Amino acid sequence: MKMDIALPILLFFVFLVIVFILIDRMLEVFKKKQYHDAIQHDRFMRTVDWIFNSFFEWRRWKKYLLVGTTIIIMVLGISISFIQFALPSVPPLPTININHQDSTLLKRGKYLVEHVAICTDCHSPRDVNSYSWPVIAGQEGAGGPFLSKKAGFDFPGESFTPNITPAGEIGKWTDAQLYRLLTTGIKADGNTINHAMPFEAFGKADPEDLKAIIVYLRTLRPIHNSPEGKTQIDYFYQLTNRLIPRTPKPIYKTELKNAVDSGRYLVMLAACNDCHTPKKWDDSFDTKRAFMGGIEFPMPTGGFVHSANLTPDESGIGDWNEDTFVNRFLSYRDSTAIYKVSTGAANSLMPWSAFRYMEEADLRRIYAYLRTLPPIHNPVVKFTKESYRLKKAREEER
Ligand code: HEC
Numbered sequence: 580m581k582m583d584i585a586l587p588i589l590l591f592f593v594f595l596v597i598v599f600i601l602i603d604r605m606l607e608v609f610k611k612k613q614y615h616d617a618i619q620h621d622r623f624m625r626t627v628d629w630i631f632n633s634f635f636e637w638r639r640w641k642k643y644l645l646v647g648t649t650i651i652i653m654v655l656g657i658s659i660s661f662i663q664f665a666l667p668s669v670p671p672l673p674t675i676n677i678n679h680q681d682s683t684l685l686k687r688g689k690y691l692v693e694h695v696a697i698c699t700d701c702h703s704p705r706d707v708n709s710y711s712w713p714v715i716a717g718q719e720g721a722g723g724p725f726l727s728k729k730a731g732f733d734f735p736g737e738s739f740t741p742n743i744t745p746a747g748e749i750g751k752w753t754d755a756q757l758y759r760l761l762t763t764g765i766k767a768d769g770n771t772i773n774h775a776m777p778f779e780a781f782g783k784a785d786p787e788d789l790k791a792i793i794v795y796l797r798t799l800r801p802i803h804n805s806p807e808g809k810t811q812i813d814y815f816y817q818l819t820n821r822l823i824p825r826t827p828k829p830i831y832k833t834e835l836k837n838a839v840d841s842g843r844y845l846v847m848l849a850a851c852n853d854c855h856t857p858k859k860w861d862d863s864f865d866t867k868r869a870f871m872g873g874i875e876f877p878m879p880t881g882g883f884v885h886s887a888n889l890t891p892d893e894s895g896i897g898d899w900n901e902d903t904f905v906n907r908f909l910s911y912r913d914s915t916a917i918y919k920v921s922t923g924a925a926n927s928l929m930p931w932s933a934f935r936y937m938e939e940a941d942l943r944r945i946y947a948y949l950r951t952l953p954p955i956h957n958p959v960v961k962f963t964k965e966s967y968r969l970k971k972a973r974e975e976e977r
Pocket residue numbers: 692696697698699701702725738739740741742743747748749757760761766771772773774775776777781792796810850853
């Protein structure tokens with residue numbers, strides 16, 4: 580049930596008030612002597628008169644109805660204006676100091692940007708005709724199309740990703756402005772970006788990792804490119820976006836006590852949730868169904884891919900051992916594993932081409948964490964020619 584509801588609700592209440600006034604005028608007229616007699620001789624008019632005067636007890640409800648509707652309209656109007664104009668409260672720029680010559684930061688940054696937080700995966704033009712949509716080589720960070728309702732994605736609008744190379748807008752930003760964007764989704768000019776960018780997850784990252792990411796971003800090859808479309812999110816979701824808290828809550832790596840903790844941290848940075856956890860009606864994650872998969876994505880090469888169940892149920896990765904899990908990722912390092920997909924053949928949106936170079940030790944940590952999830956039974960057919968989502972929507976309409 581995803582729709583743009585704020586405006587229709589408002590219009591509905593305005594409509595109610597108009598109907599109310601019309602009915603009230605009509606009843607006033609009915610009461611006049613000459614009409615009263617006429618009404619008594621007309622069965623239809625008698626029924627209308629009965630419905631409003633006896634059944635609804637119009638005179639008793641009249642004042643409550645008008646006052647009630649007016650109050651609701653005012654409360655709605657004030658709330659929406661507040662959300663629209665006063666939220667989110669823009670956090671101050673952080674005071675940070677980054678040593679751009681630090682080679683340890685640079686190395687960590689490259690690893691995170693390309694293979695864990697996969698910034699380049701979302702922020703680059705992708706080869707949608709190859710298996711798992713690898714980034715087009717040489718175009719890292721240039722920005723491009725991202726999610727689109729028109730293209731059949733279950734996403735409330737159209738979203739493009741900005742150019743994040745030094746030739747993009749962010750080339751003019753300070754490190755502090757970039758840091759604030761990554762952790763709160765607030766741009767240099769104080770505006771918000773849409774919720775498709777995992778800034779809530781990055782807001783929980785260790786500041787050292789965020790600095791590493793910034794150091795590496797500054798070294799990307801500058802590419803002059805701007806996405807060919809404009810990001811436009813449905814109004815209701817622009818409002819819910821403004822309700823997201825903007826206070827970063829960093830988790831420090833020194834707090835991670837064991838493989839499970841580290842795995843949870845990596846899964847958060849890698850936003851595995853994005854594709855493997857179903858969303859609720861307001862497009863936020865449904866934590867009760869965490870990692871149960873089954874989310875559908877349309878493939879430009881034809882057909883639909885469904886994300887896998889990652890919980891330790893037998894319909895998920897229940898009977899996988901650690902090596903099966905790790906080897907699945909490593910297997911895509913083989914140059915033939917990312918091949919051109921012919922029309923209608925199985926394709927995937929799982930970023931295998933980016934994650935395949937995740938360090939083996941990190942993959943083992945992720946596995947350890949996934950084993951601790953509550954198992955959910957949800958068998959998923961990974962690739963189908965027909966859309967499950969559209970089929971279900973059609974069934975619901977009937
Ligand atoms: C799941 C996809 C996704 C991932 C992963 C992602 N981003 Fe984004 N990012 C977006 C989208 C979409 C926007 C644009 C939102 C908008 O314009 O409303 C965005 C916006 C930005 C912006 C704002 C730039 C501008 O000019 O306004 C920056 C900077 C940025 N991302 C950096 C990063 C970095 C660094 C990472 C990795 C740590 C990253 N992103 C990971 C999707 C993603």
